[in-house]
Amino acid sequence: MMHTKSLYQEVILDHNRKPRNYGTLEHPSHHAVGHNPLCGDRLDIALALENDRINQIAFQGESCAICKASASMMTAAVKGKSPQDAETLINEFREMAMGKLDPEQPNHLGHLTVFSGIRDLPTRVKCAILPWHTLHAALNSMTGASTETNDDLIQSVSVKTV
Amino acid sequence: MINVAEAVRKPDVPTTPFDLEKIRSDFPILNLKVNGKPLVYLDNAASSQMPQPVIDRLVHYQTAQHANINRAVHYLSEVATLEYHKARCTLQQFVNAREDREIIFTSGTTDAINLVMHGYGRKFIQAGDEIILTTLEHHSNIVPWQMLAKEKGAKIRVVPINDAGELEIDEYRKLFNERTKFVGLIHVSNALGTINPIKEMIAYAHQYDVPVLIDGAQAAPHIVIDVQDLDCDFYTFSAHKLCGPTGVGILYGKAAVLEAMQPFKGGGDMIASVTFEETIYNTIPHKFEAGTPPIAAAIGFGAAIDYLTTIGIKQIAAHESDLLEYATAQIQDIPGVRIIGTAKNKTAVLSFTIEGIHPHDIGTILNQDGVAVRTGHHCAQPVMHRYNVPATSRASFAFYNKKTEVDALMAGIRIVKKVFL
Numbered sequence: 001m002m003h004t005k006s007l008y009q010e011v012i013l014d015h016n017r018k019p020r021n022y023g024t025l026e027h028p029s030h031h032a033v034g035h036n037p038l039c040g041d042r043l044d045i046a047l048a049l050e051n052d053r054i055n056q057i058a059f060q061g062e063s064c065a066i067c068k069a070s071a072s073m074m075t076a077a078v079k080g081k082s083p084q085d086a087e088t089l090i091n092e093f094r095e096m097a098m099g100k101l102d103p104e105q106p107n108h109l110g111h112l113t114v115f116s117g118i119r120d121l122p123t124r125v126k127c128a129i130l131p132w133h134t135l136h137a138a139l140n141s142m143t144g145a146s147t148e149t150n151d152d153l154i155q156s157v158s159v160k161t162v
Numbered sequence: 163m164i165n166v167a168e169a170v171r172k173p174d175v176p177t178t179p180f181d182l183e184k185i186r187s188d189f190p191i192l193n194l195k196v197n198g199k200p201l202v203y204l205d206n207a208a209s210s211q212m213p214q215p216v217i218d219r220l221v222h223y224q225t226a227q228h229a230n231i232n233r234a235v236h237y238l239s240e241v242a243t244l245e246y247h248k249a250r251c252t253l254q255q256f257v258n259a260r261e262d263r264e265i266i267f268t269s270g271t272t273d274a275i276n277l278v279m280h281g282y283g284r285k286f287i288q289a290g291d292e293i294i295l296t297t298l299e300h301h302s303n304i305v306p307w308q309m310l311a312k313e314k315g316a317k318i319r320v321v322p323i324n325d326a327g328e329l330e331i332d333e334y335r336k337l338f339n340e341r342t343k344f345v346g347l348i349h350v351s352n353a354l355g356t357i358n359p360i361k362e363m364i365a366y367a368h369q370y371d372v373p374v375l376i377d378g379a380q381a382a383p384h385i386v387i388d389v390q391d392l393d394c395d396f397y398t399f400s401a402h403k404l405c406g407p408t409g410v411g412i413l414y415g416k417a418a419v420l421e422a423m424q425p426f427k428g429g430g431d432m433i434a435s436v437t438f439e440e441t442i443y444n445t446i447p448h449k450f451e452a453g454t455p456p457i458a459a460a461i462g463f464g465a466a467i468d469y470l471t472t473i474g475i476k477q478i479a480a481h482e483s484d485l486l487e488y489a490t491a492q493i494q495d496i497p498g499v500r501i502i503g504t505a506k507n508k509t510a511v512l513s514f515t516i517e518g519i520h521p522h523d524i525g526t527i528l529n530q531d532g533v534a535v536r537t538g539h540h541c542a543q544p545v546m547h548r549y550n551v552p553a554t555s556r557a558s559f560a561f562y563n564k565k566t567e568v569d570a571l572m573a574g575i576r577i578v579k580k581v582f583l
Contacts, residue, residue, distance in 0.1 A: 007526075008523070008527065008581050013581070013582065016582075038538070039521075039522055039537075039538055039539075039552070039553060040538075040539055040543075040546075040552040040553055041552075062552060063520065064520035064521075064522040064523050065519075065520060065523045065582070066522070066523065066526075121526060124522065124526060127522060
């Protein structure tokens with residue numbers, strides 16, 4: 001049985017209270033808006049890519065604590081990383097949220113495994129994934145890669161690249 | 163023709179006093195533990211739970227009475243046809259319709275509204291015509307009319323609400339003109355619990371010869387419905403909010419209006435004769451019941467109505483009103499909590515927000531203690547926009563809820579506040 005209270009751990013609550021990288025960028029190279037029609041959550045992610053590194057990243061929007069903390073920790077995790085490394089994290093985070101990745105096995109997620117309990121709350125998985133999917137969309141606005149996926153969970157989160 | 167005793171409506175006078183513990187013992191699901199805690203089910207406006215007599219009725223039907231209806235001459239088909247018809251008569255009595263043929267079984271309220279949109283709207287509403295809806299409507303009474311408006315070039319006019327969540331009746335009156343052709347009106351708001359003064363609103367629309375559809379999904383479980391007294395042209399609700407099964411609901415329509423309408427779905431049972439040149443449609447209600455209907459669910463619906471009327475809708479409403487009063491008084495004492503929807507006349511719905519905490523986080527933490535509430539926009543985004551909130555948490559009480567469950571909700575809200583302190 002899941003332990004919801006353990007999901008609302010201090011680290012998640014802290015990122016919810018004091019979100020890192022919250023705001024906008026003056027000159028983003030990439031930008032996307034993620035939207036969860038189920039709950040009306042909306043997330044705006046902007047990033048500046050320089051020399052194949054995510055040099056700056058910022059997010060803002062209206063969302064639940066899970067989504068906001070996930071976005072905050074995500075921005076902290078991908079800052080300074082290459083888009084390729086960010087994509088690895090995106091994939092691992094999605095897999096973890098959907099219970100397809102065992103956080104005990106080797107991975108690159110680090111502190112992000114505090115979200116592993118979300119897999120027991122199917123209705124909340126989308127909240128945690130929304131920032132990651134939006135980041136994926138923002139990164140791919142450059143290459144024109146499709147954000148379509150066969151994953152139902154992802155499909156129900158609509159993302160617009162701007 | 164099936165011989166069913168003349169449907170005579172029994173007055174809503176309870177045969178037994180209200181015995182909460184006895185009632186609770188009728189609902190096996192209330193014994194459930196969620197996360198090790200007793201289930202506190204406060205999401206009744208979304209769907210209510212089913213008592214044992216209704217479960218038993220479904221089992222009996224499947225065990226001893228099932229066959230397809232209106233067709234074969236064999237024993238089971240006759241039994242099933244009769245039981246299905248009896249359910250229709252039970253619903254007829256429940257809403258006090260003049261005739262049983264004015265009751266159409268649909269898959270639910272949404273299906274019924276879509277039936278009216280296709281059957282009435284597409285036939286009688288033209289370019290330039292106006293349809294009046296209200297801010298309180300559920301999406302199911304908005305979207306079909308938008309689809310029609312787009313198709314026909316018709317226009318939708320919306321009745322505003324005040325800060326308490328009550329319709330502004332003066333504004334409603336001002337919306338009428340010679341182009342007004344239809345009114346869609348929710349009886350009780352699912353998001354706020356507001357009970358609308360539908361009788362006077364229907365009477366006003368009729369001064370302009372405008373038919374009125376009442377979405378009664380949230381009203382039928384709590385208010386005695388008399389369609390003749392209301393004089394509504396259509397009234398609809400779903401079984402699963404009345405302790406019945408999912409997948410069935412009814413549309414009441416005045417016989418003359420239903421007869422004038424075109425069919426919605428084509429298929430078996432809704433025809434009198436078919437050739438490739440021409441189809442002659444069946445009479446009402448069959449004209450609107452194409453294909454094999456949800457026979458078991460309809461019979462279960464009848465059993466649910468029997469169960470509720472034995473307790474008495476007025477007794478049910480009185481208990482729920484006590485719970486609402488108790489809950490409202492308590493929640494007002496919790497700092498940072500805002501009640502959304504404070505109409506003078508409302509059902510036992512408590513929609514609220516907590517400052518700085520998203521409703522989904524509230525719902526998830528309450529769930530940890532077994533407390534089930536609905537969080538989200540409640541398929542009523544125009545209401546959310548009116549209050550400038552993306553979503554609310556909503557506790558909705560049923561007659562089987564008790565005051566200690568209200569206490570559990572309040573304790574849960576205090577825990578939520580502590581987590582996010």
